[in-house]
Amino acid sequence: MKPSKREQIAQAAMQLFIQHGYRETSMDQIATEADVSKHTIYNHFHSKEGLFIELVEQFIDEQFQPEFQSELSDEPAIGLRRLAEAFLLKMNNPEYGAFLRLLIAESGHFPHLAQLFIRQVIGEESHSLKQYFESHPDWQIRDPELTAYIFLSSMSSFILFQEVMQGKSILSIEQDRLIDQLVDLVLSNSAVQVLSPP
Structure with a gap:
């Protein structure tokens, strides 16, 4: 089953955050990696900070x-x-x-x-x-x-x-x-x- 746009963004962003860190990862990089527009990212997560916080909280909740x-x-x-x-x-x-x-x-x-x-x-x-x-x-x-x-x-x-x-x-x-x-x-x-x- 094809992942949703939100899942695409989350997977791409988490990979980039882990590879490069929060500050060195840009929304442009995330958009490119997820194959979506920046506008699509903002529609789902509002900001890079909000995206990062949600992904880390989700990872902790699911994995630990x-x-x-x-x-x-x-x-x-x-x-x-x-x-x-x-x-x-x-x-x-x-x-x-x-x-x-x-x-x-x-x-x-x-x-x-x-x-x-x-x-x-x-x-x-x-x-x-x-x-x-x-x-x-x-x-x-x-x-x-x-x-x-x-x-x-x-x-x-x-x-x-x-x-x-x-x-x-x-x-x-x-x-x-x-x-x-x-x-x-x-x-x-x-x-x-x-x-x-x-």
Whole structure:
């Protein structure tokens, strides 16, 4: 099915924003890439700023939905490993890396977009993980909220420094090593015995 004019514009604009950044992308470039007139773009989005904001908000809303509710099992070591693997699999993607570079570059001009990303990616996931910890009081995790934040922030930093900022050649850490250490750190501060994966 042929995409609508609006979809054509959105696809072309997002590609150009990711390649060149917000400021270096012109409406003329978008019109050429989308094979529409500038007038058509303004009919749909009103301004370049409005187009950018809508595309980033849509990308965050569609691509960064909470993942973990169904990933957590009653066995904490297994559940936490599944959670970490699912998170890193989703984040360790060239499309996400390119998007994060764009979002970081433009965060000074569009702070609410950066805050939306943090709220949806870290905030909601952290809340879900906190609830998971709290649903198992027998684990005696001392600070469920902070533990969830540290767990997710560590994985986010791993992707940011290793992939987005091209740091893998300088400080390379294997994903499995990171996951094992995070699970050990979380469970060593609880009443749960840490079990090695089979």
